[in-house]
Amino acid sequence: MFLPHLALRSLANRLLTTLLTVLSIALSVGLLVGVENVRTGMRESFSNTVSGTDLIVGSRGGTIQIMLYSVFGMGSPVANISHETWRKYDEHPAVAWTIPYALGDSHRGFRVIGTNGSFYEHYRYRGGQPITLIEGRTAHGVFDLVLGAEVAARLNYELGDRIAVTHGMSAVGFMNHDDMPFEVVGILDRTFTPVDRAIYVTLEGISAIHLGWESGAPPMPGQEVLAEDVLAMDEVPVSQITSFFLGAESRALTLQLQREISTHEEEPLTAVIPGVALSEMWRGIGYAEDGLRVISGFVVLVGILGMLVSIYTSLEARRREMAILRALGAGPKKIVSLLVLEAGLLSSVGALLGVGLVYAGIIGLQPWLEGRFGLLIPIQPPDGVQLAYVGAVVVLGLAAGLVPAAKAYRTALHDGLSLRI
Amino acid sequence: MTDGDACVLAHDLTFSYPGGDPVLDLPELSIGTGERVFLYGPSGCGKTTLLSLVAGVLQPPPGTLQVLGHDVGALSSPARDRLRAAHIGYVFQMFNLIPYLDVRDNIALPVRITAARRNRLSGSLHQAVAETAAHLGIEDLLNEKVTRLSVGQQQRVAAARALLGDPELIIADEPTSALDQDRRRGFLELLFQNVQDAGSTLLFVSHDLTLSDLFDRSLSLAELNRAGA
Numbered sequence A: 001m002f003l004p005h006l007a008l009r010s011l012a013n014r015l016l017t018t019l020l021t022v023l024s025i026a027l028s029v030g031l032l033v034g035v036e037n038v039r040t041g042m043r044e045s046f047s048n049t050v051s052g053t054d055l056i057v058g059s060r061g062g063t064i065q066i067m068l069y070s071v072f073g074m075g076s077p078v079a080n081i082s083h084e085t086w087r088k089y090d091e092h093p094a095v096a097w098t099i100p101y102a103l104g105d106s107h108r109g110f111r112v113i114g115t116n117g118s119f120y121e122h123y124r125y126r127g128g129q130p131i132t133l134i135e136g137r138t139a140h141g142v143f144d145l146v147l148g149a150e151v152a153a154r155l156n157y158e159l160g161d162r163i164a165v166t167h168g169m170s171a172v173g174f175m176n177h178d179d180m181p182f183e184v185v186g187i188l189d190r191t192f193t194p195v196d197r198a199i200y201v202t203l204e205g206i207s208a209i210h211l212g213w214e215s216g217a218p219p220m221p222g223q224e225v226l227a228e229d230v231l232a233m234d235e236v237p238v239s240q241i242t243s244f245f246l247g248a249e250s251r252a253l254t255l256q257l258q259r260e261i262s263t264h265e266e267e268p269l270t271a272v273i274p275g276v277a278l279s280e281m282w283r284g285i286g287y288a289e290d291g292l293r294v295i296s297g298f299v300v301l302v303g304i305l306g307m308l309v310s311i312y313t314s315l316e317a318r319r320r321e322m323a324i325l326r327a328l329g330a331g332p333k334k335i336v337s338l339l340v341l342e343a344g345l346l347s348s349v350g351a352l353l354g355v356g357l358v359y360a361g362i363i364g365l366q367p368w369l370e371g372r373f374g375l376l377i378p379i380q381p382p383d384g385v386q387l388a389y390v391g392a393v394v395v396l397g398l399a400a401g402l403v404p405a406a407k408a409y410r411t412a413l414h415d416g417l418s419l420r421i
Numbered sequence B: 001m002t003d004g005d006a007c008v009l010a011h012d013l014t015f016s017y018p019g020g021d022p023v024l025d026l027p028e029l030s031i032g033t034g035e036r037v038f039l040y041g042p043s044g045c046g047k048t049t050l051l052s053l054v055a056g057v058l059q060p061p062p063g064t065l066q067v068l069g070h071d072v073g074a075l076s077s078p079a080r081d082r083l084r085a086a087h088i089g090y091v092f093q094m095f096n097l098i099p100y101l102d103v104r105d106n107i108a109l110p111v112r113i114t115a116a117r118r119n120r121l122s123g124s125l126h127q128a129v130a131e132t133a134a135h136l137g138i139e140d141l142l143n144e145k146v147t148r149l150s151v152g153q154q155q156r157v158a159a160a161r162a163l164l165g166d167p168e169l170i171i172a173d174e175p176t177s178a179l180d181q182d183r184r185r186g187f188l189e190l191l192f193q194n195v196q197d198a199g200s201t202l203l204f205v206s207h208d209l210t211l212s213d214l215f216d217r218s219l220s221l222a223e224l225n226r227a228g229a
């Protein structure tokens, strides 16, 4: 066919305008597809904040609330779970492992979490990655303390540093447990999850800071429990925790366990399936991304409109060209096809270039994005939604081409062969 | 109105642009096959409009204009386009060429746009273009960009394009007005030569009455046209 050749030569003849038009469409399509990809990456990262855990159990409370305090380190539990209840489920035949969490204390604004060896062994995030130490060892002594990566970086702590833990969450509590000096024994590797922003001690460590505080008020002068008193004890009693993560023996047992835990007689418990809860939460914050989507949709419209304007204004300069084609036997429909074809070429090349740019960008920036923000944008062939976007842009481009084409059609029908300027 | 020998035959041909006053009202006009006709008249008297009607770009009322045996007014728009593409060569006053195609592509354009003209070529398109270009003395320019050509060269390329495939009717709308006196004569001689070789009819429009003696017949449109005058 000759028309494509003609359309290409005509576009090449207006190279600068053509390039700018293609670029503006490419950038707008790139934005749209890029937003879509980042969105997927964000959702993926978010819903993998914790993985491999079948249930998270807290005392009675909202699903979101339990997720917030146990996974995201936000807010605090209203009630605790007794040590016996936790032990009961830890030893339950359908349960493979549990990770206990005792929350409520902090150090210079970072949460202190009491847990046990299970945490280092079973906690998984983003596609089943385990927790690893870059320095030192896990906490098992009463005053052992392990730092999340960000805590270590921000507070500039090193192995062997001795620190105090604050009762409650305020950054500088007036009731510092100064008398309980913890020692940094390990530092965790970065996970880009809330794990990085917490400090890990043993359950006994948490109990130890609260010895003498049973009434909720500071111990009377002279009755303080000192570090050496704790160290002299055979065993520090642990009476309660706040929540625990649970891995079932098999996935199939999860729902059954959830039901059993929710109907636990001795105390009210809530068992949350983290995957379900996370996607529920994502839906809640997903409005922001809808907004982003709408905006990038408009940017695409602006890009197409720019193309329409550029073709339309070029028509004035191309009246002679149209008259010549007419004189040589081109019918009005051929003139229309030529213009629509040009619009189609501009928009499809623009759309493809846009997608290409996004993928080049993802491939180039993926390691940096993951290292810097923990945002893993998967490299995968464009999905249905993205292909639909590209298709819509091409169709929109063709439709936009009809506007100048309609004008050219009228001119072709009603103007004779007088060449006007 | 039947005249076996007439290439163009108008009878009570009237035309007005949409929403405008009548531009043309021709009681009678006849151009014989193989004739070389010189058409002149003051600016705005409707010369180009008449040519557009003959070429079938504008539609005349049915039964008022016959071109190469076809009632142009009765033909559909695509049929008129085909008639023009296959049987009519057209040369404009100036700026005849598509700026982004080279000389060869410009000459080949009518064949490329529709298949209609293709069938008239004896050999390959490449060969036909080369031959026609040779007849007009522009064989060395075939691979040039048209933007590099002088006005005289451009008009010869336009003539070559109109003559490609030897259409029955060549229409030229002031093709020499941008040329100087000597080039005008030279261009016309070339055009006549080729038109004669092909046995085509030539309908030539110009202001320049000094050229009229070269033609078989001269027509004053202002005198023929009852509209406007």
Ligand SMILES: Nc1ncnc2c1ncn2[C@@H]1O[C@H](COP(=O)(O)OP(=O)(O)OP(=O)(O)O)[C@@H](O)[C@H]1O
Residues within 6 Å of the ligand: A414, A415, A416, A418, B017, B018, B020, B023, B041, B042, B043, B044, B045, B046, B047, B048, B049, B050
């Ligand atoms: N597309 C158009 N729409 C409306 N009126 C037109 C159009 N083209 C030409 N006219 C009018 O028709 C009349 C005849 O125009 P035409 O171009 O045929 O004149 P012409 O004899 O070729 O003039 P010139 O010698 O200057 O080329 C003029 O009055 C002109 O204004």
Ligand SMILES: [Mg+2]
Residues within 6 Å of the ligand: A418, B047, B048, B049, B173
């Ligand atoms: Mg004119």
